[in-house]
Amino acid sequence: MSKENIIQITDLTKVYGDGVKIKALDNVNLTIGRGEFMAIVGPSGSGKSTLLNMIGILDTPTSGTITLDRVDITKASEKERSKMRNQKLGFIFQYHHLLPDFNAVENVMMPLLINGIKPSNARAKAHTMLKEVGLGERVNHRPKQLSGGENQRVAIARALANSPDIVIGDELTGNLDSGTSEKIYELLRKLNREHDQTFILVTHDERMAEKTERIIRLVDGKITEDKST
Amino acid sequence: MFEINIALRNIKARRRQTTFSVIAVALSVAIIIVSMSMLTGFRENIIETTIENQAHIMVLPKENEDYISLYYGLEGFIREQEGVAAVSSYYKGNAAIQYRHNVEGAVLSGVRPVDEDRVLNVKKDMIAGEFESITRSGNRIILGSKLADKLEVGMDDTVTVSFPGSKPSDFKITGIIQRGTSADETLAYANLEQVQDFYGKSGIVTGIGIRVSDVYAVEPLADRIELETGYDAESWMEQSSEILNLLDTQKQFVFIFYLMIFAISGFSIANILTMIVMEKVGEIGMLLAMGTSRKSILGIFLLEAGILGIIGVIIGTVLGYVSCILLISYTIPVPPEMYFGLDHLPIRIAPKNFLTAGTFSMIINILAGINPARRASKMDPVEAIHSV
Ligand SMILES: Nc1ncnc2c1ncn2[C@@H]1O[C@H](COP(=O)(O)OP(=O)(O)OP(=O)(O)O)[C@@H](O)[C@H]1O
Ligand SMILES: [Mg+2]
Numbered sequence: 001m002s003k004e005n006i007i008q009i010t011d012l013t014k015v016y017g018d019g020v021k022i023k024a025l026d027n028v029n030l031t032i033g034r035g036e037f038m039a040i041v042g043p044s045g046s047g048k049s050t051l052l053n054m055i056g057i058l059d060t061p062t063s064g065t066i067t068l069d070r071v072d073i074t075k076a077s078e079k080e081r082s083k084m085r086n087q088k089l090g091f092i093f094q095y096h097h098l099l100p101d102f103n104a105v106e107n108v109m110m111p112l113l114i115n116g117i118k119p120s121n122a123r124a125k126a127h128t129m130l131k132e133v134g135l136g137e138r139v140n141h142r143p144k145q146l147s148g149g150e151n152q153r154v155a156i157a158r159a160l161a162n163s164p165d166i167v168i169g170d171e172l173t174g175n176l177d178s179g180t181s182e183k184i185y186e187l188l189r190k191l192n193r194e195h196d197q198t199f200i201l202v203t204h205d206e207r208m209a210e211k212t213e214r215i216i217r218l219v220d221g222k223i224t225e226d227k228s229t
Numbered sequence: 230m231f232e233i234n235i236a237l238r239n240i241k242a243r244r245r246q247t248t249f250s251v252i253a254v255a256l257s258v259a260i261i262i263v264s265m266s267m268l269t270g271f272r273e274n275i276i277e278t279t280i281e282n283q284a285h286i287m288v289l290p291k292e293n294e295d296y297i298s299l300y301y302g303l304e305g306f307i308r309e310q311e312g313v314a315a316v317s318s319y320y321k322g323n324a325a326i327q328y329r330h331n332v333e334g335a336v337l338s339g340v341r342p343v344d345e346d347r348v349l350n351v352k353k354d355m356i357a358g359e360f361e362s363i364t365r366s367g368n369r370i371i372l373g374s375k376l377a378d379k380l381e382v383g384m385d386d387t388v389t390v391s392f393p394g395s396k397p398s399d400f401k402i403t404g405i406i407q408r409g410t411s412a413d414e415t416l417a418y419a420n421l422e423q424v425q426d427f428y429g430k431s432g433i434v435t436g437i438g439i440r441v442s443d444v445y446a447v448e449p450l451a452d453r454i455e456l457e458t459g460y461d462a463e464s465w466m467e468q469s470s471e472i473l474n475l476l477d478t479q480k481q482f483v484f485i486f487y488l489m490i491f492a493i494s495g496f497s498i499a500n501i502l503t504m505i506v507m508e509k510v511g512e513i514g515m516l517l518a519m520g521t522s523r524k525s526i527l528g529i530f531l532l533e534a535g536i537l538g539i540i541g542v543i544i545g546t547v548l549g550y551v552s553c554i555l556l557i558s559y560t561i562p563v564p565p566e567m568y569f570g571l572d573h574l575p576i577r578i579a580p581k582n583f584l585t586a587g588t589f590s591m592i593i594n595i596l597a598g599i600n601p602a603r604r605a606s607k608m609d610p611v612e613a614i615h616s617v
Contacts, residue, residue, distance in 0.1 A: 085518060099235070110231065114231060
């Protein structure tokens with residue numbers, strides 16, 4: 001692969017539990033390039049979310065290292081980790097977790113404000129992002145006034161607001177019907193092409209995974225397959 | 230700055246529940262302000278009546294002696310002291326006063342009317358006759374209003390004053406005085422020389438009353454007089470120390486109740502915040518994932534406690550003020566024997582009380598916010614996000 005490496009995972013192991021130990025990840029090695037659009041698949045409990053949370057700096061490995069954009073996150077301080085989550089990573093989860101008392105544009109502004117960007121600039125950027133996800137007309141609506149698919153689009157706009165290098169999505173279409181899911185995947189693909197950001201999507205749905213460029217299969221915390229489509 | 234925004238929205242979205250905790254805070258602040266204003270009122274009232282009705286310093290005989298002899302020299306010395314406004318020597322003794330078949334015990338004070346008035350402001354309390362009338366030739370006497378009532382005497386009647394070992398003497402009533410205190414039942418004023426004669430003690434007095442210019446700077450002056458003359462000089466503070474100490478003890482005791490009242494309002498803040506935190510677990514997880522620092526999360530919820538607290542304190546302060554004004558204008562009567570002789574609730578509006586109540590309430594409200602806020606800030610983002 002000619003692309004520059006953005007993520008480098010080396011001998012990554014994660015063990016849960018004090019008494020009964022569960023090896024959620026078992027010596028995983030993985031390299032991901034800038035701008036890749038990829039999926040992680042595998043049976044339930046195989047360690048997909050665990051791996052994604054490690055990449056997202058939401059959880060810490062038992063052993064092994066992860067570097068994001070040449071920074072070893074396993075050695076970073078809490079403050080640096082927060083800063084990296086804010087500036088280098090975008091998150092989309094199964095539940096959108098939009099702030100219910102804020103409208104769409106205010107929700108999208110949130111990561112920008114956390115980053116210390118001036119509210120007027122943040123608002124302009126948020127408007128642009130909402131237009132990109134096709135919600136340019138719904139900026140003043142609150143989550144309650146939007147459909148599940150629309151809310152997930154707002155969540156996508158929010159994840160992309162700070163122009164992160166890496167966007168991770170864990171079952172982000174898990175609550176949506178297949179038609180809506182497909183549209184969301186197409187949207188993500190379009191955004192990936194336009195912004196050259198790395199997308200890593202965990203899914204149960206093999207059909208959705210087929211829409212990506214690369215599929216990693218996890219079984220019992222080990223990578224059993226790594227194929228380009 | 231986004232922290233303030235989130236805090237405000239969280240509060241606004243739950244207007245009904247947050248209104249309750251604001252009311253709890255407001256009521257607690259108002260109740261405590263009214264209560265503090267009453268205590269301040271009692272204290273100031275007691276001090277004022279004390280300062281008004283008794284000499285600020287009383288110079289009394291040396292230990293084991295009953296009289297002050299050579300009082301002219303002592304009086305002169307006292308007059309020269311800085312801070313002394315007026316001096317009045319007096320001879321005070323017990324006496325029986327008789328009018329026809331009525332006999333009453335009295336405290337007969339022999340004074341120089343001009344001096345006595347300068348020290349105790351007695352002239353303004355005369356309800357009949359002139360205070361200086363006792364200096365006119367012949368035996369003249371002024372009686373306390375209640376004493377006169379009991380004796381069933383009036384102006385120009387003649388009473389007989391007697392004391393074991395003294396020759397009974399007739400005195401003509403030339404005035405009635407009403408000090409407005411219990412002294413009115415026993416008070417009898419006559420001219421100093423005549424009282425000295427009556428008791429057969431010429432040239433000596435039983436005490437010297439002093440009025441000072443600064444009532445709160447009375448202690449050093451009393452100490453100095455005592456040190457330099459050897460006589461016992463008691464300030465009004467010493468004399469009323471018992472009642473003032475009692476009030477201070479009461480204050481500490483009442484403070485425990487204040488804390489309990491504040492605790493209730495604190496709990497209502499803690500309660501609403503805990504509710505908000507529990508409702509927002511997923512969103513807090515998302516905020517953490519988006520890079521919000523734990524300090525910011527802590528800040529958001531402490532801000533919420535602070536905002537609810539400050540609204541409550543402002544409303545409570547206004548409510549407390551209005552209540553005090555109403556209580557003052559309706560002067561609620563109370564039984565005097567229970568309230569140190571005061572016949573109505575003496576409420577004093579002192580800014581210090583408002584400041585103390587408000588500050589304490591704010592401290593408790595913020596403290597109440599600490600636990601839920603810490604819980605929010607310590608959440609594991611992964612668990613929080615998946616906890617829906
Ligand atoms: N916090 C935790 N404590 C203990 N065990 C955990 C924890 N998180 C995950 N596990 C365990 O680690 C293993 C991998 O879990 P993970 O959530 O990564 O699976 P997954 O592939 O995402 O599954 P699914 O498709 O059901 O979401 C599972 O056996 C799970 O029970
Ligand atoms: Mg999972």
